Amino acid sequence: MKKIFSHPVSLRKTSTHYCPGCGHGLCHRLVAEIIDELGIREKTIAIAPVGCAVLAYDYWDFDCTEAAHGRALAVATAIKRVRPENIVFTYQGDGDLAAIGTNETIHTANRGENLTVIFINNAVYGMTGGQMAPTTLLGQKTTTTPLGRQANLQGFPLKVSELLSQLPAVKYIERVSLHSPQEVIKAKKAIKQAFQNQLDNQGFSLVEVLSACPTYWGMPAHKAMSWIKEVMIKEFPLGRIK
Amino acid sequence: MKANKILMSGNEAFGEGAIQAGCQFYAGYPITPQNELIAYMARHMPERNKVFIQAESELAAINMVFGASAAGMRAMTSSSSPGISLKQEGISYMAGSQLPGVIVNVMRGGPGLGNISPSQSDYFQATRGGGHGDYHSIVIAPASVQEAYDFMGLAFDLADKYRNTVIVLGDGILGQMMEPLRLSAANQTPQTEYQKPWALTGCKGRKPNIIRSLYLGDGVLEALNVSLQKKYQLIQQEEARYEGLFLDDAEIILVAYGTMSRISKVVVNNLRDKGKKIGMIRPITLWPFPKKAFSGLPAMCSKLLVVEMSCGQMVEDVRLSVNGKYPVEFLGRAGGGVPAEEEIIEKIESIL
Structure with missing residues (x-):
């Protein structure tokens, strides 16, 4: 009988440290499946962020490095420039990519570096215990916005994908979500495209992934999925941005 | 044949010395009084098929060096005092990850924005670590344009030998002054002596390599620090020069x-x-x-x-x-x- 579903070779068989309902595990798996499907495991180099996903290398079975908080794209730029034959990608959260690393993000995109970026937007800082992220929604309560995010004090949710889409050297940006099986399939397609672009030397490609953080959203997993669908998507609409 | 002597500034000599030492990657950000160095690299690295990047910040520059070094390349950055302060984060991460790399500091007056006059006031920062954590960079201080050139080979060799950061500590006078310089490529150890089985190259034919400085397990980080201290003791025994x-x-x-x-x-x-x-x-x-x-x-x-x-x-x-x-x-x-x-x-x- 033909085997049609199996554990990705690029994903280590290990137990997860992520919370129940967290999107990271799902997204790690999508990346691993895509790397298997494209046959690039042996030439892939991943850059893990600072945040919950710093331990991504405990799950992925290919070469990985950490980067200082926000500096993943500086590290990635150099690796790709000195090893253009390798496939280099970063996997970064909203705090890493859109707060402390905004400068690196904008300039790497503006140089049109031939890189793939997986941008996990869960509207909160997870690893440090649920503080406001640049993508935190107005009214959303976090440990540093106990009364909810207020536009006059903390500004508006930062739409990094839309910002980056203005840059001429950016090849591809799409926003996807992990809140339902249908959306996961679309997310995989987009992430695969972002890797294919790099293989084809197309330049900077970024996929923003709306991902649940039930622990710091203070809701059970199934409600977190509904919250993405009913609330978060209104602020961060899905689809191809560039 | 006459000796191959040319007139060069210290800043240019740092650059040419690095290129002769096999520097494969340079990233930097403009700051006075080291601008001749970044300009020299911008012109001469691509000419020799090496990578030059003008980074968007000092933070990006040192983290690019981190990346190129993680990929197994001889990598360097340069700056002057205020810029070197910004690089401390990256230097600490390189220390924790045991990545080689060369950082040239053409010191100027501080604290703060200070001025652009020569100074030696970054000695503490250079020799005590500078960033967070128990670590040391090797620090080499050239005193002439000739040494600015020659010591770059030594710097890259020591960096690779010990998987350690090396700071070449000059100042605005050394960077700016011009002296006759004898070019020679013979005084450097061939890079092939330094194997880098830990480098990120893609995991073909081997287990995946991981470059990291995060160690959460009980006692693991302490063990790393003990091994770093052993390395520093060895460097103290072997590499002091005067x-x-x-x-x-x-x-x-x-x-x-x-x-x-x-x-x-x-x-x-x-x-x-x-x-x-x-x-x-x-x-x-x-x-x-x-x-x-x-x-x-x-x-x-x-x-x-x-x-x-x-x-x-x-x-x-x-x-x-x-x-x-x-x-x-x-x-x-x-x-x-x-x-x-x-x-x-x-x-x-x-x-x-």
């Missing part, structure tokens, strides 16, 4: 490094001509500090005089090295002030 002048019969010994040692050398020679028994110790490596130079001083030595373009930083290492056996006097100027020959002589006369 130059001694008239140490057989010196009654007063000047201690100075870098540009300040050039001026001090003139003082020593002039006073010797007048029959005064002056000697000099010039640390070449600032970390490891050449303590050995201070252990066998002549019996007639009565005092040491440390001269720096700072308010007194290396003087602490000299005091630790002599450990109370000799009085250690200090002369220094800060904020772009450079102790002149006459000032040093006046100071020597006052302590004789």
Whole structure:
């Protein structure tokens, strides 16, 4: 009988440290499946962020490095420039990519570096215990916005994908979500495209992934999925941005 | 054939020395007084099929060096004092990840934005680690344009040998002044001697490599620190370098490094001509500090005089090295002030 579903070779068989309902595990798996499907495991180099996903290398079975908080794209730029034959990608959260690393993000995109970026937007800082992220929604309560995010004090949710889409050297940006099986399939397609672009030397490609953080959203997993669908998507609409 | 001599600034010599040493990657950000270096690399790295990037910030530049080094390349950045402060984060991560890399600091006056005049006030920052955590960079202090060139080979070799960051500590005078330079590519160890099985190249034919400095397991980070300290002890035993002048019969010994040692050398020679028994110790490596130079001083030595373009930083290492056996006097100027020959002589006369 033909085997049609199996554990990705690029994903280590290990137990997860992520919370129940967290999107990271799902997204790690999508990346691993895509790397298997494209046959690039042996030439892939991943850059893990600072945040919950710093331990991504405990799950992925290919070469990985950490980067200082926000500096993943500086590290990635150099690796790709000195090893253009390798496939280099970063996997970064909203705090890493859109707060402390905004400068690196904008300039790497503006140089049109031939890189793939997986941008996990869960509207909160997870690893440090649920503080406001640049993508935190107005009214959303976090440990540093106990009364909810207020536009006059903390500004508006930062739409990094839309910002980056203005840059001429950016090849591809799409926003996807992990809140339902249908959306996961679309997310995989987009992430695969972002890797294919790099293989084809197309330049900077970024996929923003709306991902649940039930622990710091203070809701059970199934409600977190509904919250993405009913609330978060209104602020961060899905689809191809560039 | 005539010797292959050219006239070059210190900043350009750092660049050409790095290229001759096999530097494969440079990232930098403009700051005075090291701008000739980034410009030199912008022109000459691509010419030789090496990577040059003008980074968006000092943070990006040092983290690009982190990336290129993680990928197994000889990588460097350069800056001046305020920019080097920004690089400390990346240097600490490189220390934790045991990544080699070379950082040139063409020091200027501080603190803060300070000025663009030469200074030696980043000695503490360079020799004590500079960023967070228990670590050391190897620190080498050239005193001439020739050494600015020659020491780049040494810097890359030591970086690869110990998987350690190396800071080449110059100052605005050294960076800006032009001197005749003898080009030679022969004084560097071939890079092939330094295998990098840990580098990120893609995991074909081997288990995946991970570059990391995060260790959450109980006792794991302590074990890493213990092994780092062992490495630092080895470096202290093996790599301390200095130059001694008239140490057989010196009654007063000047201690100075870098540009300040050039001026001090003139003082020593002039006073010797007048029959005064002056000697000099010039640390070449600032970390490891050449303590050995201070252990066998002549019996007639009565005092040491440390001269720096700072308010007194290396003087602490000299005091630790002599450990109370000799009085250690200090002369220094800060904020772009450079102790002149006459000032040093006046100071020597006052302590004789």
